[in-house]
Amino acid sequence: MKRTFKNTINFIVTIFIVTMLFSCETSLKDVQKFNQSSFVPSGEADSINLKYTDSGKIKSILKSAKMLDYSNIKNAFTEFPNGLTVTMFDENGNTTIIKANYAISYKKTDIIDLQGDVVINSHDGKKLETNQLYFDQKNEWFFTEKTFKYTDEAGGFLQGPGVDFSKDFKVFNMQKSSGEVNNLN
Known part of the structure; x- marks a missing residue:
């Protein structure tokens, strides 16, 4: 009976140790996996109001509820x-x-990718709407391959897939478009 009791205790201790080792190994693997796939920002800001100036003049103001810096x-x-x-x-x-x-x-690349109900309104009544628009900050140039709608101050409009244009709307290139232009100056 002593031998059986000793065997039973050894068996229980062995099972306990094996369980502990597997449990630690799984936790260690989870921690390693977390560290490899962890993707956290280095900075985070809420309710930002950022002003960009050049030579003492405000060039742009950016407002956002949340900014994540990676x-x-x-x-x-x-x-x-x-x-x-x-x-x-x-x-x-x-x-x-x-x-x-x-x-x-x-x-x-200094490229900004704008997505979801993108709308540009200029001071002179021009408006561009699309679902996605890229802005090349170096060249001050907008472009998209998505469907867009452009309206001007005279009520004319252009629409279609793909457009690129300067930030002041003075140069405007379209791939395929349809619309109605009321005023050609």
Whole structure:
């Protein structure tokens, strides 16, 4: 009976140790997996109101409910998960207002990807609407392959897939479009 009792105790202890080792190994693997796939911002801001100035003049104002900064990764970017509103000023103080439900700005390329109900309103009544629009900050150029609708101050409109244009709407290139132009100046 002593031998059986001793065998039973050894068996229970062995099972306990094996269970502990497997439990620790699983936890260790989970921690390693978490560290590999962890994707957290290096900075986070709520209710931002950022003013960009050049030579003492305000060039643009960016407002957003939330900003996430991922400058701690190889291809750094800034994300605006709750959308943004940007007011741009030209040399005469005229404004162009850009709104989007979501945006991401890539630091290496200086490209901003605007998504979800993107609307641009210029001071002179021009309006562009689309679901996605890119802005090349270096060249001050907008472009998209998505369907767009452009309306002007005279009530004319253009629509279709794919457009690119300068930030002041002076140069406007379309792939395929249809519409009605009321005023050709």
